[in-house]
Amino acid sequence: MDLEYYNNIPAFVLFAVADVHYDGRASSILERGNYLIIKKEDGSFMVHGACHVPALNYMSSGSIIHIKGNIITVTRRSETIRTKIYNCYEGIPILGWSDHKIKIRKTEAELTARIIDDPETYLGPGIYTAHREYPTLAGPVDLVLTSTVIYTIEVKRKRISLKDSYQLQRYLDAFAKVALVEKKHLNMPPGCEIVGCLAGPDISINALNHCRENGIRYLPVQFEEEVL
Amino acid sequence: MDLEYYNNIPAFVLFAVADVHYDGRASSILERGNYLIIKKEDGSFMVHGACHVPALNYMSSGSIIHIKGNIITVTRRSETIRTKIYNCYEGIPILGWSDHKIKIRKTEAELTARIIDDPETYLGPGIYTAHREYPTLAGPVDLVLTSTVIYTIEVKRKRISLKDSYQLQRYLDAFAKVALVEKKHLNMPPGCEIVGCLAGPDISINALNHCRENGIRYLPVQFEEEVL
């Protein structure tokens, strides 16, 4: 078994007897067993067990992967994976692996776009100006729409939870701290109202109660095909 | 190429020309290309591209995986992945794949245990009673410690962020709504103070400011070896 041969292979898959030691943000040991070991050409590295989607051990792209004797050492910043190979049942170099990106629909961005395309459906008649990813000191708000008031909108693709309500609250608090500056920046009068909104296809009872208690509006928004 | 042969194989890896269509919580298309396709014996399924640790397409354990002709169909609840195989460069059945769990250190639970083992170090002299994962209407608090006051503690293994401060706030709000009931439940007098705490190895400036403004205590806690 000349494992070092794989130093020259940009991507490979092994099925091997191995144990794995990781040290970095945390520290872990994977006991000796039969695992699927993958190196990708971007310098990412994975050790997969028999079950579950995520790898047991892994390192992100940009890692330095070096094989010496029967040990694969993977390093990235202050993290290290040491994989000791005791026996290799299968080893296949991977050539021509495609790097196509997946095209995806039903994302949060799609729901945000729906509100921007037709704000009157969700907020009533008016002339609206939209600001996506509007920055605050507590992070960017998905969508700020202005008409006679300022709508601060957090959009979710899944059912809205109480956690999401507090995410919005965080933005509203940050906004309130510098409200006059923000209103000026949005070309709105100093006295105009600020209305917090949560938008999404569904909302939990806990979150809905929190909305009622805190003057937050829930805006039901569906993905295009769900309407049909 | 008799792909249907793999219907009888509990786990396999293919490197193949394929395209992938997913529909379920979202909807996605992965264009034709060379991908690594993995089926595990727990019924999980992955399609890996040339880059990055996570799979491009995937389905959790318990999925129903069936091959007919050159199409692999994976189903789980209302989700489906349809993988069309145009050519298979490599196909290896995986036998004896180990299902060992990883043993991990430097988890949140470890930090929580450190506080429970020696609360006086973090909160000062006193006699403490600990409640892990104390339930509230907004979710469980990592740790509630009682002495003469009630400490409501959210523990983080990483640097504490403003988001974490609001997680604690959420618990404190829920606690406050039924404070008398909670105090009785904890055998504490009705008038006793409730102190929110964030515990962890580090805290962001934003989060620390939020603590100061809201009477929340930050408890520095390190992992054992970092102290050395």
Add this chain to the structure above:
DNA sequence: CGATGGATGTCGTGC
């Protein structure tokens, strides 16, 4: 480099 939030997050747990 840190900070922040999305994700088909996945997975475990408790109800």
Add this chain to the structure above:
DNA sequence: GCACGACGTCCATCG
């Protein structure tokens, strides 16, 4: 089945 939170989350984006 739903709700919730941890995770070495990973990853893109922005300052």
